[in-house]
Amino acid sequence: MPPSSPHAGMARTAVVFAQLVVAGKHHGIRPFVVPLNDESGAMSRGVSCTLFPGRPGAKAIDHSSTSFTNVPLPAGALLGRMSGSLEDERWAFLHAIHRVTVGTLCLSTSNATVLRVSGCIAGRYSAQRRVGAPKAVPIISFSTQHGPIARILAHAVVFDNWALESTQMFMASLGKLDMLNVIGGVYKATVLSYTQKALSDLVDRCGWQGLYAHNQISELWLAEKGNSIAEGDFVVLCIRLTSEILLGRYAPPKARDAQSLLARHETGVWEEARQIFASLKGGHRGPEFNARILPLSLPLVQATGQRMAYEAAKYALVHGSAHGLTMTPQVLDLFECTCIMEDPSWYVENGIMSRQELLNRNVNAVENMLPLLGEMINDEAVDAFIVAPMVKEDRLASFFSSLPSFHGLGADIIRAKL
Ligand SMILES: Cc1cc2nc3c(=O)[nH]c(=O)nc-3n(C[C@H](O)[C@H](O)[C@H](O)COP(=O)(O)OP(=O)(O)OC[C@H]3O[C@@H](n4cnc5c(N)ncnc54)[C@H](O)[C@@H]3O)c2cc1C
Structure with missing residues (x-):
């Protein structure tokens, strides 16, 4: 390559x-x-x-x-x-090869910006695009539209703050190769797996226009897909981290608050994996490990990453952060709820919340973000990075007029419409 x-x-x-x-x-x-x-x-x-x-x-x-x-x-x-x-x-x-680990962390930090720019593009498109008759409404009024956009922007803020904290932890661990692999690998796997799923969904939320590279989201999604493979495919990274952690060769940084929901989830799923590992024949290179532990390796590393990201974001909220995007309680809450909803059965099975409580909490977290959403979507700091024609009627019109068009006698000229 x-x-x-x-x-x-x-x-x-x-x-x-x-x-x-x-x-x-x-x-x-x-x-x-x-x-x-x-x-x-x-x-x-x-x-x-x-x-x-x-x-x-x-x-x-x-x-x-x-x-x-x-x-x-x-x-x-x-x-x-x-x-x-x-x-x-x-x-x-x-x-x-120690610089590979630097690349693992460094390249992955671009995902926070990619999520922020993509969330703003989809948000601006959704605020302008109207559907329905006789009284058309902007599509951003639908929870199936503002929900994913709010979650992506919340993740962008959390991952941005986590990137700063991971960089500091990385610098403080120089020389300890295992710890550098954990910090870089956990960041990469957590952030890239979320970005890939979220941007794939966001392309759909922008209709046909989302498919085109000129509207940026699909292009950013595929560019980050390349990064997810370069410097080591993230699934292989997770398999190595999971195997070595289960073998007790090293451990990720301990939770600062073992009672937080994401820390309890992390402890629970790793404990479950340890019990499965203890029951297997053939060690970590055997067929049983292959069949039963390998498929768990990404969710296990993600559970650790979500807990670490949450802690970094909470620290930025409590202590204020001189750099990075501003953290708010609503952002932190929506991030936490989104992570919980990736593994709801664990919370129900362990009697932490009923299914109905989880669903209600999730709805409340999205609704609490709504008063902040307009400002986040129209954030001027992002303007310079947005060239997508679909975010504005006049931009779309001039884009359309630059395309080759073919007219029969008496045909109307097609006008761009959001
Ligand atoms: C944008 C980009 C830039 C690159 N730049 C460079 C460069 O500058 N220099 C360079 O040398 N290389 C470069 N690469 C190559 C990169 O290092 C490899 O693509 C990467 O390591 C994955 O190897 P592969 O493509 O052969 O995939 P494969 O190894 O064929 O992986 C395919 C699938 O097999 C799975 N798999 C592979 N091994 C295992 C395993 N042990 N256990 C379980 N599953 C496994 C993977 O998870 C994946 O699902 C670049 C790649 C990209 C995408």
Whole structure:
């Protein structure tokens, strides 16, 4: 996938990981600096590149498959030292790839902004689009429309504050590779799995216009889908985190308030997984683990992530946050309710709330957000990032007039209508 073609008209260089063999002795997988091509476009000796077709939803980048055959390199191309023991080699490899974990967290933080921009686009569209006769009403008046938009904007605020806290925790844990994997992996899995589901729903909430890249939501959704796979697919990340946590190799940061609803849920579902694990034959590489624990790994990591996100947001609410989007009690409440509604049976089965109480709480959380929604949707800070024609009648009209059109004799010119 790395963009390695001569398309860009500039010299490109890669860090390539390959087995180092000196005089027949293997020294582990090592990073090498390898020039791929020069500014004239000529590929380096022994380097080949196959350019992939355009990827839907992504702004043009020349994703390619790159291969290497007997590439001559100077000794200085090897990054890091040559060392003796197997343990040193393992450490050198983990040290060389430690930036992947930085990318896991860093790339995923863009989802908070993507949710915010998408929520504002869908909100502005829904406030203008009217249906019904004889008295048309804006579609945002329907709970099936304002509900998803309010939830997405609430998640954007929570994930934004959690991103700041995760970054601080990450910096404070430098050198502790396991903890860095937990912080980055839990953030990525929780935020990306929510964003993927929520934006897929939001595309539908904007009708046919939601399908088009020029209205941004579907494009942002697919761009983040790429991020969910790059730097390690998030399901595989969850499988590794779940296996190692169940094996007791490390643990995520402890809950600050063990009695909060999301913390109780987190403890409950992990306890359930521990009991299943204890009953299995064949260990963590056996077929029973594959059948019974692997499908739980994403929801388990998400349960931890939702609790951590809630705590970061609550901290920002109580102490105020100098950076990040402003937290309100309504936002925090709607975030919590949305997380609870992802696993309602656990709360009912454990006698915490009846099904009816859960449904009522959820309705109240959405309704309490409504007085804030107009301001959040029309947030001026987001204006510069919104180019979607569907958010305004005049913008849509000028977009329509820029499209090729074909008229028969006496035909009316089609006018754009929201
Ligand atoms: C936008 C983008 C940019 C990229 N840039 C780069 C780059 O610069 N350099 C680079 O080297 N690579 C790059 N990649 C490649 C990326 O690292 C891989 O796509 C990613 O690691 C997943 O591997 P894969 O695509 O081979 O998927 P696969 O491994 O084939 O995964 C397919 C499915 O199999 C499942 N699966 C795989 N392994 C397991 C397992 N052990 N247990 C259970 N399920 C499993 C996955 O969950 C997934 O559902 C990029 C990818 C993308 C999307």
